[in-house]
Amino acid sequence: MNGNMLIKNASQLITLSGFAAKKGKEMGELGVIHNGAVMIENGRISAVGKNQEVFKERDESILRQRGFCILDASDRAVLPGFVDSHTHFIFAGYRAEEFAMRLAGADYMEIMKRGGGILNTVAATRKATEEQLMSLGSKRLDSMLSHGVTTIEGKSGYGLDRDTEIKQLKIMTELNNTHPIDIVNTFLGAHAVPGEYSGNGDAFIAFLIEELMPEVADKNLAEFCDVFCEKKVFSTDQSARLLQCAKRMGLKLKLHADEMEHIGGGELAAELGAVSADHLLYASARAVREMAEAGVVATLLPLTAFSLRKPYARGRYMIDQGCALALATDFNPGSCFSESIPLLIALATINMSLTPEEAITALTINGAAALDRADIIGSIDAGKQADIILLENPSYHFLAYHIGVSVVEKVIKKGKLVFDKKQGGIIHC
Template structure:
């Protein structure tokens, strides 16, 4: 059952979770780098006391029950015997607001078709651009709401959503307005990113430089004025935007007050990782072809290396070098890259399985990457991403007594309860009621 926090069944202002088999969480208010990613606090027979939307205390059940009794008036309490408490997942890279689908391309790729061949047949990103322009905002909203419901059922409490399927002014603004509307109406928090620099519009006069000028002069000021996005992102890749163009664009975005992200080194080592570290991006995303120099620079920066294993899986490409990045001291985050073209999945269980089984991460590192480091990739690690006093009460409950079931029960959703801002917003046991 899904609930909006403003319409919850219970009106209690406090919540006690107790007798959880384990409480498992990273600790801290910033990105975790390297070996620090594997250090989690694990409390057996654990409890959490929440007031309003904030965690007040977490620790052993016997200690908290002496201070916060479940029968206290106005307190809701939930016995979590046999279950595990972890922070709500943060999916820090998605393109979940779009029109149309592209299943035929997926099958064509499996048969060996190349992206350029698909584009010549009318597919690729331009297909989604055309469909999104022709999709009413109301439909984008209703479809987006359903997708957020699906994310919530897998324990996601915060998600990043990008525009980028308009490549003009009006459709980009339409997507951003829908994302903001979803953030207001749905329990899951939506961090909004403007990604007009997703591709160069078909036949754009003047090419990439002229299109960047257009975004800077005619689109970004409107986004800033209407406060429609916190982040700006660009696809730095051969045939799209060069490192020089990307640096110019990202610098202008920062000067205008936007935080920045970059799609970096997805296909060839073009220097996107280096550029992200140099310019202070919140994250460098993809990194399948990141260079040794890029890894070194990211390791010495506050930029998250956000890896998207489901995209490599769907494209049948080699995975990003997670083990190499972590061993070098980088702060690695994992995210879905949910989109209608290269990665039509937002499966958190699949991300865990791929990250640990195929990318060489430990399960502890994977948990950190989808909680605290996901929050850090959105510059929100001070308020979400871990279970600590003073942070938002964004909590995911697993149906099994050990956190290792996240990978042991491979690619299976084992989330049974999700609490967002101190309120139960998803209860697997009551689905359909």
């Protein structure tokens, strides 16, 4: 396969046309073309429109001779691939017992205080070999791909020491080169205070700033820097110190903000010009207003709230206040062991009152914007990378309507078919 393809006869071609985040009311505009077609050359979209605008029937044999794959999307909706802009997918060890404890009533922060939680995963990830982590990561990516995800963000943060943090970032770089899914690396050294620095978060932040972050930046191991800005983890002062340094070193910024309590993470994201602030269950009205004004993407992770039995972030309110919202899974071994895009869409639409259109925008162009990539992915526009999915239904409404079930039939990455439910799943070229 050479990345040349014609997709024709799409009952609905959902373009999401645009090169920047969609805010507020714009999130309801999908840019639907009926009986649509997409021309793809060398992995890039070269033309989009109605069938007759994109190609002439008589030219099809010429296209075939030139090595084009011709895909008939009759009775199918065609959309940009999903972007999962917040995951922690490189880890060893599972925390199933901890999940059972939580179901029995234990509190997440309480478990963390007792040495469980993130630190549990840190111990297992430090011990794991690169080969083990590569193999685990690759399998998880396959599952994401089967849900129509074509780009993800992946965070370090299960090392909390020099070697393991670097190991996690290098593995993600390697998987980015070998797996069809594109991976954007985020350095999350400030995910928790490790045992070695117990009770001394300031010293750990200093270690990250002085010793680890310069190496990450110099070796280009990450594009973003993130911090778990939360009461009893890292304060807004510590987070600000870390992120200001990251910015000076050329890293873009993200924050885990106001997840368990409101401590001002959303406001800090706006003040520092972060690309996104994530979680935001307890974000204040002021934070929402400031984020909307500063153009910070509000990334909501309802699977985590669901898994922790917490109230959902106020997605409906944020959109009504003019925010750009993204949705992501937060796939991780503790607070949210799920990469399920169908369940994510169900929670966003049924429990958070987003419309299906807004949920789709949040998972495509706005997910791309949360990774500072709205200019190259997240919509079906000429010039963009050809990351496209075909549903097994003629309407995008089935994404919300078919609750908890994936309706993704085919996934095209850079113009190549990489997943086909009808051919038994992942296609290894």
